[in-house]
Amino acid sequence: MHADDVSLHSLIGSKTATDPAFVFEGQPISRAEFSRKVEQTTAWLAAQGIGNGDVVAIWLVNRVEWIALLFAAARLGAVVAAVNTRYRSAEVAHLLKLSGAKLLVMEAAFRAIDFAAILADIARDVVPALQKLAVVGADAIPAQWPCIQFDAFDQPYPSAPTQDDVDLPVLLYTTSGTTKGPKLVAHSQRTLATHANSVAKALQLSPPHHSLLAMLPFCGTFGMTSLLGFIAAGAAVHALDAFEAAPALTILSERKITHTFGSDEMFRRILALTDAPRPFPHLEVCGFAAFQPGWRELANEADARGMPLHGLYGSSEVQALFAIARASDAFADRIEGGGWPMSPDAKVRIRDTETGELAADGISGEIEIRAPSCFLGYFNNPEATRDAITADGFFRTGDIGRLRDDAFVYETRAGDAMRLGGFLVGPGEIEDELKLCAGVADAQVVAVDLEGQARCVAFVIPAGAPPQQETLVARLRERLAGYKIPARIYAVDTFPVTDSANGVKIQRVRLRAMAMERIAAE
Known part of the structure; x- marks a missing residue:
C-alpha cells in the first residue's frame, strides 16, 4: 500500500463522501472547509515553531480545532499528545513532562472546569520542555508561560512545507500505569488510518445512509477511532463537545x-x-x-x-x-x-x-x-x-x-487496574498522591462496587495522628480527576500481606473484602 493511502490526509479524500463532514453544536462543516482549516492550522503550527518530531499537547473538548490540529501536526511530522479534559494538575503535569510537549493548546474554561486555574498549580520547572500556551475560544490567559490565542482560522499565516511520514509517531494516548501515572501509547498515521479504513469496511458504512453521533471525547481511543472510521467512510459526524x-x-x-x-x-x-x-x-x-x-x-x-x-x-x-x-x-x-x-x-x-x-x-x-x-x-x-x-x-x-x-x-x-468513571486507572497513581499528603506514611487503593458504581476505596497507614478524611479528599480533588477520588479512606495499622519467593505482596483481594465489610457496617 502506498504511503499516501495510509496518511491521515487520505481519509478526507473519499470521492463518495457526503457533506457536511461534521456538525459541531449545530454548525455544519463541509469536507472542503475542513481541508482549508487543516491547511490554516498547519501554517499556524509552523508559525509557532512546530516542526518534525515536536510534541503538541491538546487539552480541548470535542471541537473541530481538535481534529484540525491532529491532521495539521501529521502534515508537519509533529506529534499530538492527547490530554483528558477531566485531568487535574498532577495528571496534566505528568503528561506534559512525559511527552516533552513544546506547545499546549487548551481551553480557558468549560462548564465547571477552570483549565487556567488547574494549569496555575503546575510549577514551570516541572515541565521544562513547555514553551508556549495557545488558548482556543478566548483571549490569552495569565500564565507562567507565554500565552497566545489560537487564531489559525482568523488570521493568515505563511504556508509551510509538509513532510508526512506515515510510520513515525503522530498521536499519543494515555493508558494506565502501575506507579506514578499513565504511560503514553504511540500511534502512527499508518496505524490510525489503516484501522479507520478497516472500521469503515467492517461496519459497511455508506456515506448517504449512515451517520455517527460522536459523544465520546476525542482525547481517548474510543472517541477518536469511531471518529476516524466515519471520516474514512465519508459519512457525516455529529459531535457533542462533551x-x-x-x-x-x-x-x-x-x-x-x-x-x-x-x-x-x-x-x-x-x-x-x-x-x-x-x-x-x-x-x-x-x-x-x-x-x-x-x-x-x-x-x-x-x-x-x-x-x-x-x-x-x-x-x-x-x-x-x-x-x-x-x-x-x-x-x-x-x-x-x-x-x-x-x-x-x-x-x-x-x-x-x-x-x-x-x-x-x-x-x-x-x-x-x-x-x-x-x-x-x-x-x-x-x-x-x-x-x-x-x-x-x-x-x-x-x-x-x-x-x-x-x-x-x-x-x-488481569492485575489490579481499576475501571473508574469509564477510564482504566492504575491504583499506584492515586496511592502516590495520597503518600504526598501530610500525615500519610503509606497507602493502598482498591476498587469496589458501591451502590451500583465502580468506586475506589483507600487504606492509609498514618504517620502520627490519623489524618482527617475530609482533608485528604480536599487535597486529592486539587490534584486528580473526580472519578479517581476515593469514596472512603480508612486508616489501618498494617496492610494484609503474603510472603512469597518473590517478596512481600499486598493482598488486594483481602483489602477489597475489608472495604466492603466496613462499608456494610456503616
Missing part, C-alpha cells in the same frame, strides 16, 4: 443517526429521558463498553426499545473498535465484550496464564493480539514496550478472555 444525555437524545432522534458508541452508563441515561417505546428507529449499531453492574439488564431493555447494543473490544494499544459483535450473533453473544476483529489481518490468541501454553477454544487466558492497528510502542519507554510484546510480535493485553469460533470473548482485566 457528553450530556439530553442533547444526545435530541440528535439521535432528529438527525436520524445510525451509529453511536459509548459506555453502558451513557446509553442508560439517554434511555431514561424518553418514554417512547421505540424512540430510535434509524439506529443500527450502538457499540458499548460495559463498566457498571446491571449492564445485561440494560442491554435487554435497550434491545426491547430498538437500541441495538453491540459488545466490542479495544484498548489504547490496539485502538478502540478492534473487534465488535455482529448483528447476526445471538443476543447473548452480541452483548458480550469482544467480538470479531475489524481487520481481516488481525490475529487473536489466548495464552493459559498457568501453563504458559496457547489455550484451545473456550479456555480462558490472557488475550494476545497482532494486528495492523497495534501501537508503535510506549513513547520514550522501550523497556515497557519490550515487556508488552512477545517474541513473535503479539501484544500482551493484560486482559482475560476466551476464543469462540472465529471470534473471542473479553471476560475481565
Whole structure:
C-alpha cells in the first residue's frame, strides 16, 4: 500500500463522501472547509515553531480545532499528545513532562472546569520542555508561560512545507500505569488510518445512509477511532463537545443517526429521558463498553426499545473498535465484550496464564493480539514496550478472555487496574498522591462496587495522628480527576500481606473484602 493511502490526509479524500463532514453544536462543516482549516492550522503550527518530531499537547473538548490540529501536526511530522479534559494538575503535569510537549493548546474554561486555574498549580520547572500556551475560544490567559490565542482560522499565516511520514509517531494516548501515572501509547498515521479504513469496511458504512453521533471525547481511543472510521467512510459526524444525555437524545432522534458508541452508563441515561417505546428507529449499531453492574439488564431493555447494543473490544494499544459483535450473533453473544476483529489481518490468541501454553477454544487466558492497528510502542519507554510484546510480535493485553469460533470473548482485566468513571486507572497513581499528603506514611487503593458504581476505596497507614478524611479528599480533588477520588479512606495499622519467593505482596483481594465489610457496617 502506498504511503499516501495510509496518511491521515487520505481519509478526507473519499470521492463518495457526503457533506457536511461534521456538525459541531449545530454548525455544519463541509469536507472542503475542513481541508482549508487543516491547511490554516498547519501554517499556524509552523508559525509557532512546530516542526518534525515536536510534541503538541491538546487539552480541548470535542471541537473541530481538535481534529484540525491532529491532521495539521501529521502534515508537519509533529506529534499530538492527547490530554483528558477531566485531568487535574498532577495528571496534566505528568503528561506534559512525559511527552516533552513544546506547545499546549487548551481551553480557558468549560462548564465547571477552570483549565487556567488547574494549569496555575503546575510549577514551570516541572515541565521544562513547555514553551508556549495557545488558548482556543478566548483571549490569552495569565500564565507562567507565554500565552497566545489560537487564531489559525482568523488570521493568515505563511504556508509551510509538509513532510508526512506515515510510520513515525503522530498521536499519543494515555493508558494506565502501575506507579506514578499513565504511560503514553504511540500511534502512527499508518496505524490510525489503516484501522479507520478497516472500521469503515467492517461496519459497511455508506456515506448517504449512515451517520455517527460522536459523544465520546476525542482525547481517548474510543472517541477518536469511531471518529476516524466515519471520516474514512465519508459519512457525516455529529459531535457533542462533551457528553450530556439530553442533547444526545435530541440528535439521535432528529438527525436520524445510525451509529453511536459509548459506555453502558451513557446509553442508560439517554434511555431514561424518553418514554417512547421505540424512540430510535434509524439506529443500527450502538457499540458499548460495559463498566457498571446491571449492564445485561440494560442491554435487554435497550434491545426491547430498538437500541441495538453491540459488545466490542479495544484498548489504547490496539485502538478502540478492534473487534465488535455482529448483528447476526445471538443476543447473548452480541452483548458480550469482544467480538470479531475489524481487520481481516488481525490475529487473536489466548495464552493459559498457568501453563504458559496457547489455550484451545473456550479456555480462558490472557488475550494476545497482532494486528495492523497495534501501537508503535510506549513513547520514550522501550523497556515497557519490550515487556508488552512477545517474541513473535503479539501484544500482551493484560486482559482475560476466551476464543469462540472465529471470534473471542473479553471476560475481565488481569492485575489490579481499576475501571473508574469509564477510564482504566492504575491504583499506584492515586496511592502516590495520597503518600504526598501530610500525615500519610503509606497507602493502598482498591476498587469496589458501591451502590451500583465502580468506586475506589483507600487504606492509609498514618504517620502520627490519623489524618482527617475530609482533608485528604480536599487535597486529592486539587490534584486528580473526580472519578479517581476515593469514596472512603480508612486508616489501618498494617496492610494484609503474603510472603512469597518473590517478596512481600499486598493482598488486594483481602483489602477489597475489608472495604466492603466496613462499608456494610456503616
